[in-house]
Amino acid sequence: MDIRLIIAFVTVATLHNFTKAADRLGYAQSSITSQIQLLEKELGVKLFDRLGKKICLTPEGEQFLIDARQLLFLWEKSKSSLSLLKSPHGNLTIGVNESICSVKLPKLLEEYRKQYPEVNFNIKIGSANELETWLKENQIDVAVLLDKQWNVPEITVQLCQEEPLCLFVSPDHPLAGADNVLPHDVSSHPMLLISNSSCWKNIFQEVMEEANEPFRIMLETASISDLKQFAVRGFGIAVLPLYAVNEELESNQLSMINWNGGNLKLFTQVVHHRDKWLSPSLEAFLQICAEVKW
Structure with missing residues (x-):
């Protein structure tokens, strides 16, 4: 199975829109439609119901979405484990809420940059609900947030301080x-x-x-x-x-x-998806969060 078909399916399922999925992935809409049709043919099930301009997942699509996201996590893990570069490198996408971004995050990233200058940061600012969604959809590698204590089955709380x-x-x-x-x-x-x-x-x-x-x-x-x-x-x-x-x-x-x-009272928490592959860059970030007074 072509991993591009899985990526196309998860993107469409996440955005509920073929055009937006095509824009995000850099394809023509017709290419996305063809990829989904090919995937449905390969699986032998219908993944989406198309009602005019609206689309929604079929029951089979809902079930496959769970497995597809797991497949993408494993794919990411495989790519990282085969990388010849074992030291932190590449991009690290961090989700934060506004108070963390403006006060705490700069100190963390300053220390990170001193130790690992080859890592680039992508910062996404959102609410606690948005951060949870982004973690589950693998849109971010890790989240740093101020909230009540999280107890979400799919999320690992790596650090929690009152x-x-x-x-x-x-x-x-x-x-x-x-x-x-x-x-x-x-x-x-x-x-x-x-x-x-x-x-x-x-x-x-x-x-x-x-x-x-x-x-x-x-x-x-x-x-x-x-x-x-x-x-x-x-x-x-x-x-x-x-x-x-x-x-x-x-x-x-x-x-x-x-x-x-x-x-x-609230809690500053550093969290990631339980199935997230801990790349060298992410492991280094978690280590710095544990060691730096921030």
């Missing part, structure tokens, strides 16, 4: 310097939250609901930098991981609230 989620305000805010701040104390103040990291909002919301206290969202933004600037200018209380606010705390632009209203 990160406190804290509340920050401008130094002249009424709650700056107050002792034992509780949910009741913050319920009357506007909140500033990250819009593309729903787990942060959910964790804070769970604590407030448990205390039977409402809260008002004054601003949601996808940028941590923007969120910090709004907090510095007194727009409200920002909910952020502590590691993202070190500079603002040292320069007294922000103050950390003495929160005593419930456990707010």
Whole structure:
């Protein structure tokens, strides 16, 4: 069986579109259609139902997709194991969420570059849900994310370290310097939250609901930098991981609230697909994540 047929099938199944699959793989649409037809003939089953411009997997297609992805993992492993270059080289595709990319990842990659200058990085920024999908579809080699602890059967958590989620305000805010701040104390103040990291909002919301206290969202933004600037200018209380606010705390632009209203914590995690072939480049990255203080 031609591996190109497997790649074409997985790409079409992932994108649910022949034209998009052809664009991604650099083929004409007719070539993709021919490859899928050849694969269906070889397997003796119909893999896709075509309803007008829409396509969907048949039950046989759904089952074969599981096996096809496994075949691609094994193909990648075989290519890597036969490589004459045993030291880290080539491309490493890393999926991250925004807070990791802007704060933690540069230090990791700086150390990696010092040791392995022949490796090139491809960075994909996405939500936790997107990172999980990309890992399962083999679109990324590894993910580094800030989230609740992952417990996904197909995913291996290589490293997990706790990160406190804290509340920050401008130094002249009424709650700056107050002792034992509780949910009741913050319920009357506007909140500033990250819009593309729903787990942060959910964790804070769970604590407030448990205390039977409402809260008002004054601003949601996808940028941590923007969120910090709004907090510095007194727009409200920002909910952020502590590691993202070190500079603002040292320069007294922000103050950390003495929160005593419930456990707010997340975890920085380095994860990869359980069937992912650990290439020399990926093994080196995992090793650096374990050794570097980041």
